[in-house]
Amino acid sequence: MAPSRALARLTLLRRAQQTALRRPYHSYDHPAPTGIFNAHEQAILSAAYKHVPEHGFTAQSLSLGARDAGYLDVSTNLFSEGPFSLIRYHLVTQREALAPRREAILADVTASTAVPARVERLTWERLLGNRDVNHRWQEALAIMAQPSHVPASLHELALLADEIHFLAGDTSVDPSWYTKRGGLSMIYASSELFMTNDRSPGFGNTRAFLQRRLAEAGSLSGAVGSVTQWLGFTASAGVNVLRSKGVRI
Amino acid sequence: MPPPRDLPRVLRTLCPARPHVLSPARNAFLSMTTFAPSRRCIATTAAAPNNAAPSTPKRKPLTKEQRDFLSSALRVNQTGELAATLIYTAQTPPLVNAHPHLRPLMAHMYEQEAGHLRTFNSLITKHRVRPTALYPLWSVAATALGWSTALMGREAAMACTEAVETEIGEHYNNQIRTLLEMFEQWEAEGYEVGDEFRDLIGTLRRIRDEELEHLDHAVEHDAKEARPYWLLTSIIRAGCRGAIWTSERV
Numbered sequence: 001m002a003p004s005r006a007l008a009r010l011t012l013l014r015r016a017q018q019t020a021l022r023r024p025y026h027s028y029d030h031p032a033p034t035g036i037f038n039a040h041e042q043a044i045l046s047a048a049y050k051h052v053p054e055h056g057f058t059a060q061s062l063s064l065g066a067r068d069a070g071y072l073d074v075s076t077n078l079f080s081e082g083p084f085s086l087i088r089y090h091l092v093t094q095r096e097a098l099a100p101r102r103e104a105i106l107a108d109v110t111a112s113t114a115v116p117a118r119v120e121r122l123t124w125e126r127l128l129g130n131r132d133v134n135h136r137w138q139e140a141l142a143i144m145a146q147p148s149h150v151p152a153s154l155h156e157l158a159l160l161a162d163e164i165h166f167l168a169g170d171t172s173v174d175p176s177w178y179t180k181r182g183g184l185s186m187i188y189a190s191s192e193l194f195m196t197n198d199r200s201p202g203f204g205n206t207r208a209f210l211q212r213r214l215a216e217a218g219s220l221s222g223a224v225g226s227v228t229q230w231l232g233f234t235a236s237a238g239v240n241v242l243r244s245k246g247v248r249i
Numbered sequence: 250m251p252p253p254r255d256l257p258r259v260l261r262t263l264c265p266a267r268p269h270v271l272s273p274a275r276n277a278f279l280s281m282t283t284f285a286p287s288r289r290c291i292a293t294t295a296a297a298p299n300n301a302a303p304s305t306p307k308r309k310p311l312t313k314e315q316r317d318f319l320s321s322a323l324r325v326n327q328t329g330e331l332a333a334t335l336i337y338t339a340q341t342p343p344l345v346n347a348h349p350h351l352r353p354l355m356a357h358m359y360e361q362e363a364g365h366l367r368t369f370n371s372l373i374t375k376h377r378v379r380p381t382a383l384y385p386l387w388s389v390a391a392t393a394l395g396w397s398t399a400l401m402g403r404e405a406a407m408a409c410t411e412a413v414e415t416e417i418g419e420h421y422n423n424q425i426r427t428l429l430e431m432f433e434q435w436e437a438e439g440y441e442v443g444d445e446f447r448d449l450i451g452t453l454r455r456i457r458d459e460e461l462e463h464l465d466h467a468v469e470h471d472a473k474e475a476r477p478y479w480l481l482t483s484i485i486r487a488g489c490r491g492a493i494w495t496s497e498r499v
Binding site: 027 | 308385400
């Protein structure tokens with residue numbers, strides 16, 4: 001009886017969470033669930049990814065990759081989403097590449113530096129991950145903007161913003177959790193678009209663009225914080241004045 | 250009754266060894282919940298021979314359902330402790346003004362709730378669980394609840410504490426029960442339970458006991474004298490259940 005009750009509770013939760021925003025529990029003790037690609041997909045996609053600089057995020061790259069990995073051309077039918085799975089492979093691998101390199105990326109950022117500096121370094125590092133495919137990235141953005149791929153693309157963007165904040169050691173547990181991630185998602189997406197037209201050496205202009213946007217977001221959140229603090233102070237001071245006058249509140 | 254010696258260490262620590270010595274009110278409330286863990290301990294004794302089989306204990310990856318359960322559990326706990334600290338913050342000034350002898354009690358209960366909030370804040374950051382999206386709504390509602398019950402008088406404030414802590418205690422017991430069921434399943438399949446989860450269940454048990462201690466304090470301070478007691482507590486309890494239900498989802 002007991003397991004069935006647990007099962008019922010879990011099924012109930014699962015049904016309810018179908019529509020809710022996914023943000024699953026991250027365990028340190030128990031192994032992580034397997035990735036979204038299986039071994040065959042992984043083999044084909046990693047081979048196909050090498051053809052992207054030349055052939056772009058296309059079915060052509062996919063079939064060349066399948067051939068390189070020793071599969072038949074027809075095995076690209078495995079990917080129901082076609083070239084989008086190649087884009088998703090790029091997004092997932094680049095996102096997951098941040099965590100192992102965290103120490104190196106943040107090496108010159110001192111421990112005392114605030115979270116925003118670390119967010120900037122990590123975001124820049126992720127943008128540099130687009131370096132090799134940058135000349136093909138506008139096509140990829142066009143595919144990602146197709147209605148059927150928008151939810152998956154936005155989900156990946158949200159995961160990236162969350163990953164960057166987690167690696168930067170952000171510990172917000174209030175609504176700023178949402179505003180920080182939302183803000184970074186918008187800044188990242190616009191910087192990525194800016195980068196596709198950037199011809200400056202080492203993408204220096206993109207970095208300056210990124211830093212300007214982050215500074216604007218920082219000053220905006222600072223202003224909102226100050227106003228909120230002022231309102232809270234005034235309200236509690238007003239209540240205390242009334243209390244000192246003997247009003248029983 | 251102490252658990253048998255041949256049980257795995259984890260299960261022995263999970264079994265409530267010390268019986269709760271309780272006031273009648275709390276005893277009545279706990280009568281069903283304290284039995285549940287002990288029944289589980291007995292159930293695992295039967296499964297014990299299977300546990301000895303694997304030589305290298307391994308840990309099972311969490312399923313999607315388990316991860317969803319854990320994230321919603323941590324989220325709703327953080328929300329609940331946030332609301333509790335805000336209720337006590339709002340109750341304290343009017344209440345202490347009218348009844349100065351309650352100052353140490355209110356300070357003590359607030360301190361414990363603030364400690365719980367810190368615990369869950371660090372847990373949701375560590376495990377990458379998002380906080381509830383309705384944070385501002387719960388803040389306003391909790392402050393309004395605490396303030397209005399304090400204005401209604403000492404008995405109403407204590408009835409509010411009693412109602413809230415009753416719901417919260419039940420809620421923690423449900424979580425502990427689900428976690429124990431998870432452990433039981435893992436142990437039966439020959440997997441090991443990670444320290445992370447032993448710590449988590451220990452934290453939940455400690456916090457549950459402290460919440461129920463607040464319930465005792467409230468009853469000792471004439472929560473039952475509130476008029477109309479049944480209306481006040483049933484409204485607050487329904488509100489708590491609604492808030493828990495919502496926070497598990499958004």
